[in-house]
Amino acid sequence: MQAWRIREPVMWLCEKITGNRKLLGMNVVGGVRRDIPKSMHDELLRVVTRIDKDTRQVLDAVVNDTTLHMRCVDVGVIKNKEAIALSLLGPSARASGVAIDIRIDHPYAAYAEVGCEIAVETGEDIWSRVVVRLKETLEAVRIIKDSLQMMPDTDIIADMRQPIPPGKTGLASVEAPRGETHHFVITGEDARPYRWKARAPTFQNLQGVEIMVAGESVADVPIALGSLDPCFSCTERLETVDVRSGEVKIYSKKELYELSRSKFKRR
Amino acid sequence: MGLTTGQIGLGLVNLALVLFLSPLLEGCIRKLVAIVHSRIGPPLTQPYLDILKLLGKEEIVSANNFLFRYSAIFAFAAILLTSMLVPIGARPPLEGSGDIIVFVYIITLSAVMIMLSGVSSESPYGILGAAREMMMVLTVEPVIIIALITAAIKAGSLQFGDIMDYHVTHGPALSMVIVSVTLFLAIVAQLARLPFDIVEADQEIMEGPFVEQSGPKLALFKWTFYAKELIFAALFVSIFVPWLHSANYGLNLLYVLIKTLLLLVIVGVVHAVNPRLRIDQAVRYFAILIFVTVIGLAFALAGS
Secondary structure (H helix, E strand, O other), rough: OHHHHHHHHHHHHHHHHHOOOOOOOOOOOEEOOOOOHHHHHHHHHHHHHHHHHHHHHHHHHHOHHHHHHHHHHHOOOOOHHHHHHHOOOOHHHHOOOOOOOHHOOOOOOOOOHHHHOOOOOOOOOOHHEEEEHHHHHHHHHHHHHHHHHHOOOOOOOOOOOOOOOOOOOOEEEEEOEEEEEEEEEEEEEEEEEEEEEEOOOHHHHHOHHHHHHOOOOOOOHHHHHHOOOOOOOOOOOOEOOOOOOOOOEEEEEEHHHHHHOOOOOOO | OOOOOHHHHHHHHHHHHHHHHHHHHHHHHHHHHHOOOOOOOOOOOOHHHHHHHHHOOOOOOOOOOOOHHHHHHHHHHHHHHHHHHOOOOOOOOOOOOHHHHHHHHHHHHHHHHHHHHOOOOOOOOHHHHHHHHHHHHHHHHHHHHHHHHHHHHHHHOOOHHHHHHHHHHOOOOHHHHHHHHHHHHHHHHHHHOOOOOOOOOOOHHHOOOHOOOHHHHHHHHHHHHHHHHHHHHHHHHHHHOOOOOOOHHHHHHHHHHHHHHHHHHHHHHHHHHHOOOOOHHHHHHHHHHHHHHHHHHHHHHOOO
């Protein structure tokens, strides 16, 4: 509950900067829509310092809680080798000792200049994932403060007056809160995309659920699933297994539509 | 063995308190938990509104058997009977018909009804919840029984009225202090409060035994829980924290209600700052508590 309270000033700030609380809508082809005016820098620093202080308070309050340790330590374990074999990403992998982060491996935007220290834990359980995420919050505050200081006074959007030629491919990889996200675009006629595919990290992270919960009690399933922080809309396959015959069926997009619509057809 | 008019009146007052005051106490706990959570929380009269709303809702039945239809009513009836067996401000009105043993039987009846509502609902979540309730009952009831018997041994009688009168005149004893701590934890578990709200764990098993109850039946189950809060808290403060007593019934009732509110405030704070235990961890925890309560009993038998 305290985390919601700590997060609320961020939403207000986002609204002041972009006009929206959550889905910011700031990215355009070639740059961003709006700049952060100099008058807002002080407020930004104030809010961000407050978040750092409150997060440390929450961290101190929970880091030694025995009951939390009883529920989270050695529960939902994904070993280092399994994490590498399943290609887990993001905090789920970093909590199992796999030090991958696109901000370090293939730096994009300004990460090469601002730098980024990733948090890697070797506990391999739910508690390690919690600690990784808390440490990342503190690191994000540091990145914001340093970026504000180093911000150069240049344009916020590149000169896009040249027409975009068709048939070109583009691949962008960023570090989302859940792991590596890749977007692949093939340009088409009339400056529109011909193909676009987004590969979200949850698509791989969910494979870890099988290893985490096999053999555990029902009570551990929600927290184990939650510790992976899955975004279910980022998964894109529906697979059903007939328990009696063992037959596995994977639904295509057309079949999924038919399945959903058939429930509402008049009989 | 007829009842005097005084006892009938007292019985009606107890019943009215348990029925109509307990949702307000629940509202106070919810508000307190919200304040600890840094949020505004529901108004104090929210539980009344919840019960009224549920009583008017349509019932969706998942199974058509006797147990599913009547377990809510039996649980509620058991709790209402209990309200007349416990002392709230004065000696219990039905004390001629029941003492500690009958009290424990009827409390267990209400817990068994919760279990049966889960099993009879034909839902896998219900059965999971009923299994958890079974494990909790088996480990929490012994703590309650042994604690009450410790109090009875010191007083030399199994009647709540006699126990209450004895402890008012005698100061705190070592055995009573030990046993009151474990009984407090057992009450937190009986009231389904964190860290022991394992049976009703919504995030894990979708409300457990109550997953298929809806409408008036769910209202009765919720009311049963609110009533249990007042009954157990009043019993605890009457026997284990009896100082600040008055011979005047009205004044004594006020003292008991104030102490009950303070006890429920402590229960609420414990609820707000603790995560939930797993069922196997809770069972192990209560096994240790049973052991500690038996030590308290041994002290009582030895004379302190």
